[in-house]
Each structure stands twice: as structure tokens, then as C-alpha cells.
Amino acid sequence: MSSPFLEAVALSCERDWRLLFEGLELNLSPGDMLQIAGPNGSGKTSLLRLLCGLMPPTSGEVRLKGRTLHSQRGDLARNLLWIGHAAGIKGLLSPEENLAWLAALHQAASREAIWSALAAVGLRGFEDVPCHTLSAGQQRRVALARLYLNPAPLWVLDEPFTALDRQGVAQLEAHLADHCHAGGMVVLTTHHSLGLRPEGYRVLELGCGRGGQG
Numbered sequence: 001m002s003s004p005f006l007e008a009v010a011l012s013c014e015r016d017w018r019l020l021f022e023g024l025e026l027n028l029s030p031g032d033m034l035q036i037a038g039p040n041g042s043g044k045t046s047l048l049r050l051l052c053g054l055m056p057p058t059s060g061e062v063r064l065k066g067r068t069l070h071s072q073r074g075d076l077a078r079n080l081l082w083i084g085h086a087a088g089i090k091g092l093l094s095p096e097e098n099l100a101w102l103a104a105l106h107q108a109a110s111r112e113a114i115w116s117a118l119a120a121v122g123l124r125g126f127e128d129v130p131c132h133t134l135s136a137g138q139q140r141r142v143a144l145a146r147l148y149l150n151p152a153p154l155w156v157l158d159e160p161f162t163a164l165d166r167q168g169v170a171q172l173e174a175h176l177a178d179h180c181h182a183g184g185m186v187v188l189t190t191h192h193s194l195g196l197r198p199e200g201y202r203v204l205e206l207g208c209g210r211g212g213q214g
């Protein structure tokens, strides 16, 4: 049997001497969407950071296509797109400039592709204004435009619905579901109840002792 695309094996995470979770197991294969749920401080963001290799686990390991994450750092950018809780964009740069350098971390994008991604998230006409002049929801939309540019199969998203209006939430839900239907994968945290759930949707609840996906 082939390995899952992403797998966490006996994962434990301790921060500031506090054990957030231990023995956590999860796996993702094409088409899957995994929502990490749990109360504030239960370790959702910490888990996403472990899955992206942004910090090491206290014990256990994360495997990408059957191989431990730290042995294949070079492949990570091709396989995984991380969008953190903060929009992660530079206020002095325009949406186009932000997306150009963020895309270049994975694969350079043409100006046409960037403008079309910005149009897809409703930012036509805002391509070249400094991002600090945009509203919170518009800044979030700039970050989310990366989901229209990046070919990585696995998207890891920390609170992606933050600051979006109702139309933005519906559009993002549809885009995530389309990605999964096309064989992509999504891991996300959100306190929002997803209205649109692809077939491979599951929830992993933190904050109730040992981890494990339900």
C-alpha cells in the first residue's frame, strides 16, 4: 500500500513546559480536508507549524510521502503552501508586489497570473496600492490570492476565514472544496463551521487528551 501524502506519527508537542498533545496520529491523502478544532490555546497553530516543518516536535515525526519531513526540506515548497494566521503581507508593498515575491518562493508567477488571482479574490483595481491602505478583509484576500497561484497539492491554512465578509467566506469554502475534488488536500484551523465540506472532510479535535483524528 502506498504511503499517505502527509502523516503524523506519535506526535507530541510541549510549549513552555506545557504538554499540548501527545501520541497524535493523522494522515492525509488526495481529496482530504482536515479541520483542526479545539479551544483557544489547545495547540492548533502549533500543530500546523509542526506539519509544515516550521518547528520540531517534542517527539514523534511528520512524514511527507513516506519520508521524514526534515530529510526533504527542498521538496517542501513544491508540495506544501502555508498561509499563517497573520496575513503575512508587507504593508509598504502593493498586492502585486507582495504576490510576486511570495510566489517566487515556490515558482515565479507572471503579471497576468497575479492580476487574475487578485481579480479572483475581488481586488481588481487594487493591484498597485500599498497594502497598508487596504482593509483587514482586503489584506486577507491578498494573502488568499496565493491559493489561485500556487500549484502545491497541500494547503495548510491557519484561520483563513479571519476578516472575510460573507461572500468571501462562501468563495473560499468553494475554492477549498474544488481543490480537494481535484485531488488536492487542505489542513486548516477555523472556529467557523464550514458550510461546504468535501467528501474527504474530517475533524481532529485537540484539547481532549491524546490526539487522533475522528
Ligand SMILES: Nc1ncnc2c1ncn2[C@@H]1O[C@H](COP(=O)(O)OP(=O)(O)OP(=O)(O)O)[C@@H](O)[C@H]1O
Binding pocket: 015, 016, 018, 020, 038, 039, 040, 041, 042, 043, 044, 045, 046, 047
Ligand atoms: N512562541 C511561543 N512560545 C511559547 N509558547 C507558545 C508560543 N506560541 C504559542 N505558545 C503556547 O502554546 C499554546 C498553544 O498555542 P497555539 O497558538 O498553538 O494554540 P491555538 O489552539 O492555535 O489557539 P487559538 O485558538 O487561540 O489560536 C499556548 O498556551 C501558547 O501560550
